[in-house]
Amino acid sequence: MIPAGFEYTKPQSLDEAVRTLADGGDDAKVIAGGQSLMPLLRLRLAYPDLLVDVGGLDELRGVRDEGDSLWIGALTTHYQITRDPLIREHCGLLAQATGTVADPAVRHRGTIGGNLSHADSAGDLPAVMLVLDATLTVRGPGGDRQVAAADFFVDYLTSALEPDEILTGIRVAKPGPGWGYRYEKFQASAQSWAIVGVAAMVRRSNGQVAEARVGLTNMGTVPVRARAVEEAAAGAAADRGALRDAAGHAADGTSPPTDLNARPDYRQHLARVLTGRALAHAAGV
Ligand SMILES: Cc1cc2nc3c(=O)[nH]c(=O)nc-3n(C[C@H](O)[C@H](O)[C@H](O)COP(=O)(O)OP(=O)(O)OC[C@H]3O[C@@H](n4cnc5c(N)ncnc54)[C@H](O)[C@@H]3O)c2cc1C
Numbered sequence: 465m466i467p468a469g470f471e472y473t474k475p476q477s478l479d480e481a482v483r484t485l486a487d488g489g490d491d492a493k494v495i496a497g498g499q500s501l502m503p504l505l506r507l508r509l510a511y512p513d514l515l516v517d518v519g520g521l522d523e524l525r526g527v528r529d530e531g532d533s534l535w536i537g538a539l540t541t542h543y544q545i546t547r548d549p550l551i552r553e554h555c556g557l558l559a560q561a562t563g564t565v566a567d568p569a570v571r572h573r574g575t576i577g578g579n580l581s582h583a584d585s586a587g588d589l590p591a592v593m594l595v596l597d598a599t600l601t602v603r604g605p606g607g608d609r610q611v612a613a614a615d616f617f618v619d620y621l622t623s624a625l626e627p628d629e630i631l632t633g634i635r636v637a638k639p640g641p642g643w644g645y646r647y648e649k650f651q652a653s654a655q656s657w658a659i660v661g662v663a664a665m666v667r668r669s670n671g672q673v674a675e676a677r678v679g680l681t682n683m684g685t686v687p688v689r690a691r692a693v694e695e696a697a698a699g700a701a702a703d704r705g706a707l708r709d710a711a712g713h714a715a716d717g718t719s720p721p722t723d724l725n726a727r728p729d730y731r732q733h734l735a736r737v738l739t740g741r742a743l744a745h746a747a748g749v
Contacts, residue, residue: 467505474517478603478632481518486605486628488514494630495519496539499566499574500582524577524632527551536634538577543568545576554638557645557663561592564647567655577631580616583623583686585721588649590617591663591679591687596636604629617686642667642674646745648738649681652725658682659725660734662690662714664742666697673697673747676710683718683735692716693739702747704740711740 475481485492491513495501504510518524524539527548534550545551545562552559565571565579565588579589580600593600593613600611605628616624625631649661661681667674676697678690692713700706715732722728 465506465508467502468508468511470505470512471514472517473514474520476520478521478523478630481516481521482603482605482628482630484514485516485630488512488516490627492516492627494581496575496578496581497541497573499570500578500584518630530635533635533637536576536636538581538631538633539575540577542566542571542574542576542579546571555596555636557595557647557665558589558592558636560645561588561647561649561661561663564588564649564651564658564661576634580634581623581625581631583617583619583621585617585620585685585687586657586682588647588658588661588681591661591681592647593634593636593679594687594689595663595665595677595679596639599635600631601633601635602629603632608632614689620685639665639667642669644668644746644748646742648742648745650734650738660720660731660738662735662738662742664739664746666702666743666746668702668747671702673700673702673707676743676746678714678739678743680714680718680735680739683715683720683731685721688718690714690716690735690739693743697743702749704744704749707743707747707749708740711736711743714739 493512495515524537527550528535542562598613645665649658658681663679665677676694678693696710714735720728720731
């Protein structure tokens, strides 16, 4: 289908973009890579009067080393993230998960900021943000505010962004030594969305799991931390049997959706299996 008519503007500064967005009110929408928004416009599931293209804001692009943390600009594309040396060195989980997003064409245009702002529960990056304890920086007419990833994903396709706010960047702490990671994704076909995804990080010490973090993709309307798994894994032996036992809690308290691909009980089964694999891989066993 052809999208409904809209005005289009491409601001050259962040201040101008925020002002334009605020002036446009509820009928204005940010567009970055367009990989999620354009399909919605074509289906007329979204019909903004004004599109504010943030693609000209080069200050929101790229990755910076900030000592103990990395800053990732919201306009950094999936392709850039998978290849960035700082991300690969300090944030391998993000590089790996991003490499599973769609196909090369989408990864060349789609941005991390767009992926997170879209807040799709089937998106691969929100669960990774939870596990990394990321902080998102948001600019609105009143200035910047910081939002913890745990508070950013509010509901299906709904983030904590106000209509006049722009996500400018994401800050992730560099994990210290001893951490392993893994993103496991089960999909109906190569290059498609996750039926279920699991992001895991494990820190080993003396043959035991000192700390585990697990985030689940598409197991509810928002990404969730699998706290029961994390508690069961902490202090357990770093072997496949113990990690499989801990993974048995992966579906505890979840309410996964039903769609053409899977029923909730199948998703819960997948969550347990994939969590076991992700933990074992992250623990290096
Ligand atoms: C064929 C196909 C397959 C896909 N498969 C996957 C997949 O496997 N896994 C996955 O995670 N995703 C997948 N996606 C979705 C896609 O990768 C991302 O959601 C997309 O990259 C979003 O980034 P964008 O820059 O294109 O955002 P846009 O489409 O431009 O915007 C998306 C939404 O975010 C808002 N927005 C964008 N940037 C900002 C910002 N800086 N501040 C505030 N709001 C903003 C827009 O207003 C809009 O509501 C797929 C998409 C397609 C077309």
